[in-house]
Each structure stands twice: as C-alpha cells, then as structure tokens.
Amino acid sequence: MDPVSWTWFLPEAFLLGAALLVFLLDVLGVEKLEAFGAVAVGATALSLLAVVADLGFTPLSFLSTLPPSVVDSGGGATSLYAFSSLGLVFQGVFLSSALLVSLASLSRPSHEKGAAVFYGLLLMATLGMMLVAVSADLIFLLLAIEVTGIATYLMVGYTRKDARGLEAAMKFYIIGALSTALSFFGASLLFGAFGSTNLLVLSQGLGGISNHSLALVGYAFLIVGLGFKVTLVPFHAWAVDVYDGAPTDVSAFLAGGTKKMGVFAFFLVFIGPLSILTVRAVNCTGTVCIAPYDFRPTVELTLGLLAIVTMTLGNVLALLQKEMKRMLAYSSISQAGYMMIGIAIGTAPALAGATLQILAHVFMKAGAFLVVAGVSALGVGPLIAQYRGLGQRRPYLGVAFALMLLSLAGIPLTVGFVSKFILFSAAVQASTVAGQSFFFWLAVAGLLNSALSVFYYARVLKVMYMESPDASVPLDGPAGDPTGGLGYGRSAAILLAVVAIVALGVYPQPVFSAIQAAATHFVASGA
C-alpha cells in the first residue's frame, strides 16, 4: 500500500467542510436559504464527480483523488479503512441520493426555518455513509453508521413544530439506539472470539478463533442490529411510521440513501474473503483446539429466509395501504428484500445485480418521494385516492411519477427491470451448484413478489389517469410559474431521476460493466 495521503479523503473532506460552512453561515446570521442549498448541492456534486473519476472514468481523471494503485489493494490486518471499487460505487450511490434531495430542497418555501440545520445534517449524514463505504474495521464501520444515524434522527425532527415529525424522530431514535446497542454487543462478542475487530482478521481467522459459539452469537446480533438499518422484516416496523411522519424530502433521503448504507455494511461483514464465513479451517491455538466449522450454510439460510419474508410481507402490507407515503414505505421494505437476495447468495453476479438494484432504487424511490413532496406542496392530500386526475392535469409530472412506479414494479425499458432480471438470473445460476438449490426458491419468491407488487403500483396509475381530477385542488400551481409550483430545484431533481431511470433501463452496459468489475473484485479479493 502507498503511504497514506490526506488527499485520498478529499471527497469526504468536501462534505465535512461544507457541513461546517453551513453551520458557520447560520451562526453568522446569513438568512438566504439559497446560500445553504448552494453549498450542499455544490459539495455533493463535486464529491460525486471525484468519486466517478476515482472509479476510472477517464474524462474526469483530473478530479481523481485516489492513485489507481490504492483502489482494491485491500487493507492490512491493522488498517481501519480500505478503498474498494465496490465501496466507491456505493459512495456514488450515497452521493446521488444526497444530490437529488439537496437539489429538490432548493425549492422549499423561503420562509421555512431550520434550512441551515437541514442541509448541515444532510451533509454530515452523507459523510457518515461515505465512511461506511471505505471502512475495513468493525468499530470504524459501526461508528460511521452512527454518524449517519445521529444526523438522521435530528433530520426527521428538525422542524420541531411539527408533531408528526417529532413523533417520528422519537420512534426513529429509540429504534436506532436499540440497533446500536445490539450491533456493538455483537461486535464485542466477535472481538472476544477473534481477538480483533479488523474485518481482514475476522475473515481469515488470522489470530485464530477461541470460541465458535461466541462468533455465531456475535453474528446473530450483528444481523439484527444491521437488519434494523436495512428494514428487514421483523425489524421493519419503525420504517413506515418514520417515513410517513418525517418531512417528505427527508423520507426520500432515508429510503433512497441511508438504507443502502446498511446494505453495504452487510456486504462488508458477510461477503467475500473479508467475511468470517470463509473460515473453513482453524488452527489450534495453545492448548485449546476446536474443529473447523463452516458458518456459511447457517448464515446463507438465515439471510435467505429473511429476504423472502421481507419482500413478501412488505408487498402484502403495501397492497393494503391507503396513504401514498405509507405505501411507498412498505414498497421500500420489500425492495430491501430483493437486495438481501444478493447478500444471501454472495456470488459476484448476484452482488452486481443487488448493487444495480440499489442504484436503481435511489432514483426510483427517492424520486417518487420527491414527487410526493412536490405534489403535497400543491395541496394534494396524503391519500392515494387524492391523486386522482394528476396525470391529466399535470402531464409531465404524471409521466415522471408513472415511470418511477413502473420501474419499481420492474417493467422493461426501466432500470428496475434490468436490475431484477440480473439479480434473479444470478440466483438461478447460483442454484445449479450442488447443495445450493435453495437459491432457486429465492428467485421464484422474487419473481412472484414482483408480480404482486405490480398491483399496487398499477392502482396508483389508474387513479392518476382514469379518474377525473378533483376541481377543488389547485393542481396547476400559481399562474406564470413555468414549473407549476414545483420550483426549479425540485423539477431538476425529478428530471434527473427520470433520465437516470430510462437511460439505465435502455442502455445499462457502461454502468453495469463497471459495477460487475467492482463486484467481481470485491468477491475475489475483498475490500
């Protein structure tokens, strides 16, 4: 590994500097909300470009912050961080969601209080996610998750006047603290079993293992603690209330951004040579000698069952919802189930499929929440039935929302189809290996669930296009506003999401081949 240089962390430094700048401007009495928004958009966009450059996109190579020799070189047995190309892909995912949300938030009402706090916390939360993507140590990983967690608890309740937002913040905080306690307890047991918290040491059993039951129980605690973050059933109940009660732009960030952080934490701990699951034979240490033990089948089965339960329950409950935000929240839970398929299987194609699904989910789900936020600012109520006639009165907005929902349902020519296709075919491919026929049923469950999900997305489309508009709602926005009351920032964010959904759906090769290479490398050599 090259000698450490501070320039490697420039994308993270941009975010930290921007967050501090926002708080400083607020203290200095700056009242122009656009200034805060501009700092946030600028920092996330710049970091995003740097991360894309680090991934090897030549036209931007002048922005690159990492020497190519550092990427995928792996961390040592004592290093806290390591730059893997899959981690960089995830940094891109996190930054895209932060960029979409901060761009859309430029259109917030100019009299609203707390904008500086909102942007500052958004940048801090993004910083935490970026650090998760480069971590190579369990304690570093959990602390980075906490940076994001603490920032997002406050984001949910930042308005302080809104009773629903505060209640959501309270629930989010209690569940978040619970998951923190469980994750750290799991990490402490793993430390007891392996004598280190370094992921490389854990994975290869470098220091030997003193107690298998400690390790297995530690793993169970980590699955539960991280499962809360990823909203796996049965640890999902908080998500619906929080996504429902939070300001809708914050819901977009939670569903589109911070949830993926948990998924990448699963990647780091459970997949590849960096995971303890590859410990197949353990040397005797001292007088204590323990037979080799393979954790993999147990953990694969657990994660696979969690994936099936999560997508099924998420979809069934989404079918029953009458409110738009709650429906989107349950659909977000079921999408977490699809992502878990990739983690349960753990082969390179499955990992690539899950990563593409995660990238797609940023644009589909965050985009959908941003549309909902814009539509409710126009005066439309929370119920799905109140969206009637939206497609007729606002044709462009209607098409954008319809595309996001179709992509969530997995209709061809959208990125949602491509990612599900790759993910499910990877599951079928993995099931041909002897002793792993269980994976075939993961693909079957995923397909059945996709079919089920079409019902509730189609119901929204029917309300939007087949029913006559509610004349009492001023859907057109103020006269003379070319964006029809949405604002330029939000319109740009929605447009960006739609372009990404269609472009990645029609021509996914360039992005997907980069993801594929990163996933192959991740499985082969670890972070």
Next chain:
Amino acid sequence: MTDFVVAQFVGLSAALLGIGLFGILTRRNFILLLIAIEIAINAAVLNFVYFAGFATGPGGVSGQAAAVVIVGLAATEVAVGLAIVLALNRQRGSINVAEATTLRQ
C-alpha cells in the same frame, strides 16, 4: 481462557444487555428509556474491556480503545435523545412515549 470463565463474564454483560432491552421495551418515560439505552450500550463496553485482557498483541489495546470510543458515542446518543425530549416536552407538555400515537399503524 476456559469456556467456563468466558461464560461467567459474558453472562454478566448479557444480563446487562437484557436489563437494558427490557427497559427499552417497557419504559414509557423517555428519560428512563434513555437510561435503559445507556445500560444496553454499556454491556458492549464491558465485553470489550473484558476481552481486551485476553487479546495478545495489538488487539488488547484496540479493545480498550473501542471501549473508550463507545462511551463517547453513548454520550452523544443521549445528548441527541435529550434534544428530542426537550422538543417533545415543549410540543405536548409530556414525555410519555405511549402518548405519542399520531402516526397510525
């Protein structure tokens, strides 16, 4: 270390975690809930300190360092929790968790 000694110590920290979880699940007063959260997090701290005694080489130091860092983290968590309690108390004049039921299931 023998399994028996490990079981004794892990049993202690598991009991601490259990007390914390029980408090988180049953307490209705937000302040008591915060205390329960602290107890649950401290179970992990105790484990790190204990296991650090067995680790040879650099592992022992990292275990003790992790314990100190987690203590700091727990303080941060509670500070955020108290901020939420204050806002809740201003909003509805009560810090009873069970009364917050605006969001329907």
